[in-house]
Structure formats: C-alpha cells, structure tokens
Amino acid sequence: MDAKALLLNRHSQPRLTYPGPTDSQLDAILAAGSRAPDHAGLTPWEFVVAQDEGLERLGEIYFQAAQADGAEGEALARARLLPTRAPMVITVIAKVTSHPKVPTVEQHLSAGCAVMAMQMMALTQGLGGIWRTGSYARHPIVREALGATGEDEIVGFLYLGTAVKETQPRTAPALNGRVRHL
Numbered sequence: 291m292d293a294k295a296l297l298l299n300r301h302s303q304p305r306l307t308y309p310g311p312t313d314s315q316l317d318a319i320l321a322a323g324s325r326a327p328d329h330a331g332l333t334p335w336e337f338v339v340a341q342d343e344g345l346e347r348l349g350e351i352y353f354q355a356a357q358a359d360g361a362e363g364e365a366l367a368r369a370r371l372l373p374t375r376a377p378m379v380i381t382v383i384a385k386v387t388s389h390p391k392v393p394t395v396e397q398h399l400s401a402g403c404a405v406m407a408m409q410m411m412a413l414t415q416g417l418g419g420i421w422r423t424g425s426y427a428r429h430p431i432v433r434e435a436l437g438a439t440g441e442d443e444i445v446g447f448l449y450l451g452t453a454v455k456e457t458q459p460r461t462a463p464a465l466n467g468r469v470r471h472l
C-alpha cells in the first residue's frame with residue numbers, strides 16, 4: 291500500500307484475533323510511533339506493550355478499577371476481559387515534562403500522533419487495529435498502575451491483531467463546512 295492510499299484508506303478494525311504482530315512487526319510499529327512529530331525533541335511518550343500474560347495484567351488493572359467503582363457481577367468480570375479483545379494492546383502514555391516552549395497540549399498531541407502512526411504501520415503489515423480510550427484511560431487506579439503521573443495522559447490503548455473480517459473504510463466524512471480559506 292503506497293503512502294497516499296494508506297492515508298486515504300486508514301481505518302480501524304474493532305474485531306481482532308490471532309495472530310498478533312510478530313516481533314519484527316512490533317519493532318516496525320514502535321519505530322513508526324517514535325517518528326511522531328515532536329516539538330523540541332522531548333519524546334513525550336511511553337509505549338507499554340501487553341501480550342500474553344501482559345493482557346492478563348492489564349485486565350487485572352481494569353478489574354481493580356472497576357471494583358473500586360463498585361462494579362459487580364458481569365460488569366466486573368467484563369472489565370478483566372476487555373484487553374483480551376486483541377492479541378496485543380499498546381498503551382500510549384503522553385509523558386509530560388515542563389518546557390518553556392512546549393505546553394502540555396503539544397506533548398499530548400505528539401503522543402496521539404504516535405498512536406495513529408503505529409496504527410498505520412500495523413495496516414501496512416496486513417494487520418488491523420483500533421485506538422480506544424474509554425473511562426479506564428482516565429481512571430486513577432489505571433493511571434497509577436501504568437505509571438502516568440501529573441500532567442501525563444493515557445492517550446490511547448491501541449488494540450492490534452488480525453482482522454476477524456476485513457472491513458472497508460467508512461465513507462470519508464464530508465468536508466463541507468469543515469474547510470475555510472482565508
């Protein structure tokens with residue numbers, strides 16, 4: 291897939307199965323993430339890769355967060371299983387440092403760009419992925435367990451694997467009313 295086709299056809303795959311990324315595919319995915327635009331070279335991101343037992347550890351973190359929120363029964367059990375919806379989940383944390391020229395929002399944006407770059411690298415390798423957040427991304431128990439402090443932000447859980455059923459990109463949103471020329 292050439293770069294133009296990739297940019298025009300990027301899309302998510304919510305239903306994912308095995309195989310997940312191989313080691314070399316993962317290396318390429320992480321390398322693409324670390325190519326994200328980065329004001330002042332702060333590399334304001336951390337990639338936390340979960341597969342195999344790592345997915346269980348992430349599920350346990352969600353479970354503890356759900357339990358703390360008073361979830362019970364099926365809802366509680368579901369929390370533990372959420373990360374197992376894909377063979378791999380990469381948590382992307384915007385790691386913010388104080389800088390006179392680079393406000394927090396720019397560091398969050400850099401980390402967000404990394405998520406999309408990684409999703410696109412997955413696509414080029416015949417894999418699928420979806421960028422998720424949800425309430426767990428902001429939950430204090432999840433933040434602490436994954437090492438997000440202060441202005442850090444969990445900007446995404448990138449679920450990666452093989453698409454259960456290859457879906458086509460949705461129709462691109464119309465640009466009407468979204469573009470102005472000065």
Ligand SMILES: Cc1cc2nc3c(=O)[nH]c(=O)nc-3n(C[C@H](O)[C@H](O)[C@H](O)COP(=O)(O)O)c2cc1C
Binds near residue numbers: 421423424445
């Ligand atoms: C910051 C961010 C968080 C998102 N969180 C979720 C989520 O928690 N669950 C979900 O189903 N989609 C989430 N999405 C949307 C999907 O990643 C996806 O973009 C959307 O389903 C549209 O599909 P497409 O990427 O194929 O156009 C999120 C997107 C962004 C940018």
